[in-house]
Amino acid sequence: MIKEETQRAYTSDIKDFHDISLALLNAKDFLSSHTLDGRFTYAAPSCEILFGYTSAELYDQSIFNFCHPFDQEKLEHYFSSNQYGEIMFRFRRKEGDYLWLESSSTKGLSNTEVVLISRNVTHRVNREEKLKERQKRDRLFLEHSKDTMGIITKNGVWTYINEQGKKLMGATSFDEIVGTSLYDYTDSKDYKLLRESLDTRDSSDLEISLIRKDNDSKRAEVQLIPTVFKNRDVSLVIIKDITEQRNTEDQLQVAEKLSVIGQMAAGIAHEIRNPLTAIKGFTQLLSEHPAEEAEDYAEIILDELARIESIVGDLLVLAKPQASNLSNVDLVPLVNGVVNLLNPQATLSDAFIKIKTDSPSIYIDCEPDKIKQVLINLIQNSIEAMTKGGEILVAISKEANLASIQVTDQGAGIPEDRLNKLGEPFYSTKEKGTGLGLMICQKIIKNHGGKIDFSSIVDEGTTVTITLPVHDNYQDDII
Missing domain, CATH: 1.10.287.130 (Signal transduction histidine kinase, dimerisation/phosphotransfer (DHp) domain)
Known part of the structure; x- marks a missing residue:
């Protein structure tokens, strides 16, 4: 009877004690008490989770025996001083590795013991050390880079520049540059280009002229990389001096x-x-x-x-530059006119010119007489190449925004090693040719925004392909 009453009387205390033990076991903080010379008088159950030691294994052991050698002197001084606050030190786990602890302390009720509340901050310390290492590495990279590197605000004001940048700008100290604007060192004709690049807040590459403090001019490639630094919109600037290049x-x-x-x-x-x-x-x-x-x-x-x-x-x-008088021309009848003009000449050489087209109308902006001059030159070359006669096919087509004219003959062909020389002045496959004809053709087509390509197989024939941009309103014209 007395036993039951006693149990009922202490039930609530037992429950409270159980709750406290459970809390201490699962707490993120580790609670411990020590004598003034560092011996454990109490270690909360969470020590087993943190360090791998049971409370009994730590009891009466000196905390200095578990402290990292580099931190021991600091911890001993902490215990021996009369003022208590926060301290960070490394504590050896049972497996042999160390955890960083951040501890705060107070004296016990009898003033003969020290109570520590410690938290595992290893992850935070490692993260901070990695950040410091990265910052140190980045700074070394910046300082020893052969290119100018720095940070500017969205308005172009320098907040940082490396040693190479100081040299490029012709400054004697960083203070001369930090606080000034990149515009101060940019040629006025490049202001608009620089402003557009900064305003877009997109990564961009540009080439500008820089004016040093001694008024010497440098040509530079500038790369702007938008980023955020200390909650401010800034741009990382990389400048490469390309003056010598x-x-x-x-x-x-x-x-x-x-x-x-x-x-x-x-x-x-x-x-x-x-x-x-x-x-x-x-x-x-x-x-x-x-x-x-x-x-x-x-x-x-x-x-x-x-x-x-x-x-x-x-x-x-x-x-001599030729006056350009472009007009909107249908390529199909233009080519037909040239073929009709040259067919009698082809007949005398036992040749026949055939036209093939996949579109009734293909409009281009051109000088008609110049395009006719090119076609006459190319078709005459084909006629002269076919000493035994044959067929010359002139194919007209359109793909995407390009018009194509192909002149294919059945002549002797041109060896591959000679194809690359076509169009060079005074190089010709003809006995009395000057090579200027093809060179003029290439110049005319280039002036029209097109190009000429040659392909040939010996004893089978040669194909010359002209590509020209079609008229911008081509789709509107045919609707």
Whole structure:
């Protein structure tokens, strides 16, 4: 009877004690008490989850025995001082690894013990260390980069710039640049381009001229990468100095132009020397025998002069800019007209020109006479290539926004190693050709926004393909 009454009297206390033990076991914080020299007098049950030790295994053990050697002096000083607060140290688990603990303390009721409330902050510390390592790595990368790297606001104001940037801008210190604007170092003609790139808040690449503090000009490639730093919209700036690269390219272009001029000069001299030699010889004969065969000599001289005039005329077409007078033209009847013009000439060579088209109308913006000149040149080449006669197919088609004209013959064909040279000045597969005809054709088509391609098989024939952009309102025109 007395036993039952006793149990009923302590039931609530037993329940409270059970609840406290359960709370201590599952708590995120670890509660412990220690003597002033660091020995455990109590360790909450959660120590087994955190460290792998039971409360009994920690009892009367010194906390300094579990502390990392690098933190031991700091922890001993913490216990021996009269002021208590927060401390962080590493505690060795039973498996041998360490956990970072963040502890706060207070003196016990008797002032002879220290009560610690500790929390496992290993994950947070590791994350912070990784962040510091990454920041250190990023800073090393920024500082030792060969390109200028920095951060600017959405208005272009510098908030950071690396050492290379200081050199590029011609500054003696970072303070000269931080707080100024990228616009201060940008050529005024590039303001609009820079402003549009910053306003779009999209990653962008642009090429601008930079003006250094000493007014020296640099050509630079600028990459803008929008990002957020300290809750502010900013852009990471990467600037590459390409001044030397552009200077080298300009020098190469000049050298290439000089080389082309040299080749052209040599070709012109070669082509004109032959008729000049003939003219000189027959003129001498005329002076020695003015009455004998004068008419024949004069005819030869005139033919050679006409050849020189033709060469000079072709060169002028290449050298002198031609006035452009584009009109909207239906390509199908234009090609038909050229074929009808050349069919009699083809018949004399036992050749026949056939037209094939997949559309009744294909409109392009062009100079009709120039396109006719190209087609006449190409078809005449095909006629001359077919010494034994045959068929020349002129196919007209349209795909997407491009019109195509293909001229295919059944001639001797051109070896592959000679195809790449077609269109070069004074290179020709004909015995008396100058090569200027194809060069002029290529220039005309290029001026119309198109291109010419050649393909050939020896003993089977050659195909020349012209592609030109169709008229923008083509769809409207045919509806």
